[in-house]
Structures are given as structure tokens and as C-alpha cells.
């Protein structure tokens with residue numbers, strides 16, 4: 331059984347519609363797929379319909395932008411109540427923060443002599459719940475300033491680069507609590523990517539487990555072999571579920587194909603209590 335628990339549609343920064351995402355997952359030989367758009371559950375409904383039609387199991391998920399000691403940490407939430415008020419309120423704050431960052435980012439780019447309008451960016455985010463940096467990156471590609479999203483982030487958009495603007499993110503512990511209170515499961519996404527191993531130490535992960543954390547995404551393209559081995563051991567020692575996933579974004583992220591990393595059936599069942 332091939333299981334992929336972390337993918338994006340065009341409801342956030344992926345390029346497939348939820349229907350295309352499900353069809354592509356089926357074509358890639360997956361039997362279980364989670365849709366985990368950033369800070370939004372807007373793709374669930376359409377993905378549900380497509381999953382029923384093609385005969386694939388859909389796991390309802392989300393990837394929440396959080397902060398721990400000032401560092402960006404992504405949290406995957408699964409099978410929670412999408413109508414839960416406190417969680418929705420927090421997600422709204424994150425999405426509003428992302429949307430309100432856009433004018434400031436464009437201002438910075440203008441200061442660098444790159445003239446992009448909000449309209450140029452919005453045509454690249456038509457279906458998305460929020461217009462974010464990946465869509466600014468797409469506009470930079472359209473303008474011929476960069477060749478792909480990676481170059482756009484490396485040169486302009488990531489922390490420390492000249493067009494980076496900080497924005498609101500949920501507190502990690504609060505976000506875990508909200509997902510759990512809404513009846514869901516909480517898993518740290520790519521815990522050791524982008525330098526977050528400095529804040530997500532073994533001790534800290536232990537504390538997060540006490541606060542409700544269910545699992546760690548061990549197998550992810552941002553983790554090398556050594557990190558995967560170390561994270562697998564930490565998960566074992568702490569009794570956390572270990573997941574693996576592609577973090578697929580369609581053509582929005584190269585070398586992250588559907589099913590590129592997968593979750594063992596036993597871990598999947600443990601996570602969702604099946």
C-alpha cells in the first residue's frame with residue numbers, strides 16, 4: 331500500500347487543482363493521499379469528490395505556518411473538524427497575515443528596480459486561499475527575472491534576502507493544541523529543514539509530545555540520510571508516529587514527485603487510529 335501524507339493543490343501554492351492532484355496520485359500508484367494545503371481546508375470538498383470517483387483514500391489535512399522561538403516551523407494537522415471555531419480563527423489570522431504581506435513585498439522589489447503589480451501576482455494565485463511568496467516567485471518567472479521558484483526564494487524572498495517581509499504565524503504549541511482540540515492529529519512537517527534542527531531538538535520534541543504532538547515527518551526530501559536516521563530514532567524513543575511524504579506542489583516545486591517518499595501502512599494506521 332503506497333501512502334503519501336503531504337501534498338499541495340492550487341488552493342495554496344501547488345499547481346494542480348484538487349481534482350488533478352487526486353488523478354495524478356492515482357496515476358502514480360498511490361492508494362492513500364493527504365491533501366495538506368497551507369493554512370486552508372478549501373480543497374477538501376473537491377478532492378473528496380475526485381477521490382470517490384477514482385477510488386483512492388483521501389486523508390483530510392492542512393499545513394499550518396507556525397513559529398517556535400522565532401523560527402518558522404510547519405505543522406501538519408489531520409482529520410480535525412474543519413468548522414472548529416478557535417482553529418478557524420487562528421487560520422484566518424495566518425491567511426490575513428500572508429495577504430497583507432504582499433504589498434510590502436512588492437514595495438521591496440520595486441526598491442530593487444523590479445516592477446511587479448499585485449495584479450501580476452494574483453493572476454498566478456486565482457484559486458488559492460491566500461496570495462503568498464510562491465505566487466510572487468511565479469510573477470518573477472513570468473517577468474524573466476528568475477528561472478524558477480527556488481531561484482526566486484534564494485535571491486529575493488527567503489529570510490535574510492532583500493524582498494523578505496516577516497508576517498504573522500501561529501505559536502507552535504498553540505497550533506498543536508488547536509488541532510488536537512478540534513479532534514485531529516498533529517505531525518511536525520520536515521522538522522529539520524531550513525535550520526530548524528536548532529530549535530527542534532530531541533528534548534524539545536519530547537516536550538511537544540507531552541503537549542499533544544502525534545508524529546514526525548521523517549522521510550522528506552529536505553532531510554538527508556543521516557537526519558532521517560536520527561529522526562527515526564527520536565520518534566522510536568519517544569513513541570511518536572513516523573511519516574514519509576512527497577510535499578508535492580505540481581510544477582511549483584521540482585524533484586518532489588507524488589509518492590517520492592511514503593508512509594508505512596502500520597504508521598498510517600497508528601496515526602489515524604484505524
Ligand SMILES: [Zn+2]
Pocket residue numbers: 393404519520
Ligand atoms: Zn512545509
Ligand SMILES: [Zn+2]
Pocket residue numbers: 336338393577
Ligand atoms: Zn508542504
